[in-house]
Amino acid sequence: MKDMTDMPASHRPDRQNAPAWWQTEVIYQIYPRSFQDSNGDGIGDLAGIESRLDEIVALGVGAIWISPFFPSPMADFGYDVSDYCGVDPMFGTLADFDSLLAAAHARGLKVILDFVPCHSSDQHPWFVESRASRSSSKRDWYIWRDARPDGSPPTNWIGEFGGSAWTWDDTTGQYYLSVFLSEQPALNWANPDLRTAMLDAMRFWLDRGVDGFRVDAIIFAAPDVDGGDHPPNPDWTPAMGPARSQLQTRLAHQPGVFDVVRDMRRVTDSYPDRVLIGETSGTLNDVMPYYGADMDLFHLPFYFAMLSTPWQADALSALVARYEAALPDGAWPTLVLGNHDISRIASRAGVAQARVALTLLLTLRGTPVLYQGDEMGMDNATIPHNRVQDPWERRVPGLGLGRDPARTPMPWTDIDHGGFSTTEPWLPLHLPPEGSFARQATDPGSMLNYARRLIALRRAHSALSQGTYRQIHVGPDVMVFERRAGTNRLVVCLNMSATAQGVSASGVPVLSSCGNRVEAFVRKLVLAPNEAVILDVSPGG
Numbered sequence: 001m002k003d004m005t006d007m008p009a010s011h012r013p014d015r016q017n018a019p020a021w022w023q024t025e026v027i028y029q030i031y032p033r034s035f036q037d038s039n040g041d042g043i044g045d046l047a048g049i050e051s052r053l054d055e056i057v058a059l060g061v062g063a064i065w066i067s068p069f070f071p072s073p074m075a076d077f078g079y080d081v082s083d084y085c086g087v088d089p090m091f092g093t094l095a096d097f098d099s100l101l102a103a104a105h106a107r108g109l110k111v112i113l114d115f116v117p118c119h120s121s122d123q124h125p126w127f128v129e130s131r132a133s134r135s136s137s138k139r140d141w142y143i144w145r146d147a148r149p150d151g152s153p154p155t156n157w158i159g160e161f162g163g164s165a166w167t168w169d170d171t172t173g174q175y176y177l178s179v180f181l182s183e184q185p186a187l188n189w190a191n192p193d194l195r196t197a198m199l200d201a202m203r204f205w206l207d208r209g210v211d212g213f214r215v216d217a218i219i220f221a222a223p224d225v226d227g228g229d230h231p232p233n234p235d236w237t238p239a240m241g242p243a244r245s246q247l248q249t250r251l252a253h254q255p256g257v258f259d260v261v262r263d264m265r266r267v268t269d270s271y272p273d274r275v276l277i278g279e280t281s282g283t284l285n286d287v288m289p290y291y292g293a294d295m296d297l298f299h300l301p302f303y304f305a306m307l308s309t310p311w312q313a314d315a316l317s318a319l320v321a322r323y324e325a326a327l328p329d330g331a332w333p334t335l336v337l338g339n340h341d342i343s344r345i346a347s348r349a350g351v352a353q354a355r356v357a358l359t360l361l362l363t364l365r366g367t368p369v370l371y372q373g374d375e376m377g378m379d380n381a382t383i384p385h386n387r388v389q390d391p392w393e394r395r396v397p398g399l400g401l402g403r404d405p406a407r408t409p410m411p412w413t414d415i416d417h418g419g420f421s422t423t424e425p426w427l428p429l430h431l432p433p434e435g436s437f438a439r440q441a442t443d444p445g446s447m448l449n450y451a452r453r454l455i456a457l458r459r460a461h462s463a464l465s466q467g468t469y470r471q472i473h474v475g476p477d478v479m480v481f482e483r484r485a486g487t488n489r490l491v492v493c494l495n496m497s498a499t500a501q502g503v504s505a506s507g508v509p510v511l512s513s514c515g516n517r518v519e520a521f522v523r524k525l526v527l528a529p530n531e532a533v534i535l536d537v538s539p540g541g
């Protein structure tokens with residue numbers, strides 16, 4: 001255990017202190033291309049986000065995470081960065097960013113950026129220099145290897161978007177590693193100069209005042225490039241996409257990754273009150289080490305298993321139980337339910353379950369990250385063939401892997417282009433089943449207003465934002481659990497079926513997804529189909 005006395009109060013682990021903001025606040029994820037367009041080019045931008053801050057505050061969240069807005073050729077819509085310390089003109093200027101940051105802070109909102117450390121764009125000056133010659137001073141900033149004697153790539157590794165994870169480069173006659181697109185060459189964190197340059201990029205934004213980072217695709221930071229081929233995945237089915245046909249035994253979660261994260265955390269911790277969040281895809285065993293033995297790696301390593309769990313109460317309860325049991329001492333949970341890479345939760349769980357799903361996300365122990373639009377019940381859009389944008393869908397079509405359906409613009413109003421833009425947006429506008437934001441804002445019974453009440457309840461009850469989790473009842477259709485902090489005790493009852501369900505729980509209903517309940521106290525709760533109810537069971541509650 002570290003000596004706490006020489007650490008600033010804000011850096012000490014939570015058990016010694018009041019909880020940190022990143023433990024109690026809800027984080028709201030913004031996909032900037034699709035949030036709000038301010039200049040009529042059909043693409044969202046930073047000034048657009050700033051113009052919508054009041055709506056974000058009204059939702060009750062305490063932080064925003066903004067997906068990449070750095071200069072980029074947009075081969076992977078900003079996850080191919082060509083300058084880590086700038087703003088793409090499409091999204092605005094650095095001055096626009098500073099203005100957004102100040103406006104967010106003035107409203108008490110924290111701002112988290114997306115840091116993309118494992119690959120740059122092939123247009124980044126570092127890569128242009130690296131590929132120019134084998135003796136370039138930046139050659140080793142990327143991962144170059146000779147072909148095998150037959151000319152094939154150095155290993156059999158398949159890239160995340162299909163095809164080989166290696167790209168041939170004619171100029172210098174070698175392959176470079178590219179785990180996603182060829183336009184996203186992998187950065188070599190084993191090179192000390194590259195490491196310094198990347199950590200400096202983090203400092204650039206921390207110095208400007210950002211409150212932390214969500215770190216992209218971190219599991220690939222230290223590939224064992226000379227370790228050989230990947231074995232086949234015995235559980236693979238084609239619907240999983242080509243990359244999952246192998247076990248990434250050499251590419252993902254290699255020991256060097258943890259040193260990289262430790263360095264990132266040191267930089268983060270040299271500023272007060274910041275947060276480091278990891279896109280740590282993998283099994284429970286893969287993810288837990290990302291907290292660090294001394295809680296010195298990610299504050300919040302994402303756990304994604306809910307995205308691939310059937311929407312059934314028993315399966316979800318079992319997942320939460322396994323997760324809770326695996327968390328090391330001092331680790332703060334964060335279970336993911338949606339983001340810009342996956343089918344909308346309202347489509348995965350079913351539109352009728354959208355409020356139940358939102359309730360689960362916002363009442364589980366740990367930090368919820370709410371993806372833009374999920375508060376309104378956005379479901380997947382159908383993207384016509386000629387409007388497909390996502391490179392993954394273009395490369396591996398027809399398997400449902402494409403991410404455009406969850407990336408359509410925010411439908412703010414019912415007027416042309418949804419109040420998102422004055423012109424046809426980059427992806428078609430799609431309205432959720434309950435209608436636009438404006439429509440939902442004026443309807444007290446809307447999903448949006450339910451989300452606001454739910455988040456307000458979470459803020460009002462320490463049991464929900466900080467309390468313990470205890471499973472009370474599980475069946476195939478109903479999930480019931482208690483959240484408790486001292487005398488503050490709430491019981492969350494979720495009906496994941498389309499029929500009414502009796503639950504032996506008693507208390508004062510403080511929230512229902514189906515509108516106001518008239519009972520002051522219930523002895524035996526009967527949940528309506530697809531209903532979520534939160535009972536206050538505090539003494540005198």
Ligand code: NOJ
Binds near residue numbers: 076116217
């Ligand atoms: C994960 C990001 O969330 C995704 O959108 C992106 O395509 C890959 N990492 C590559 O950066």
Ligand code: CA
Binds near residue numbers: 037038040041043045
């Ligand atoms: Ca714009």
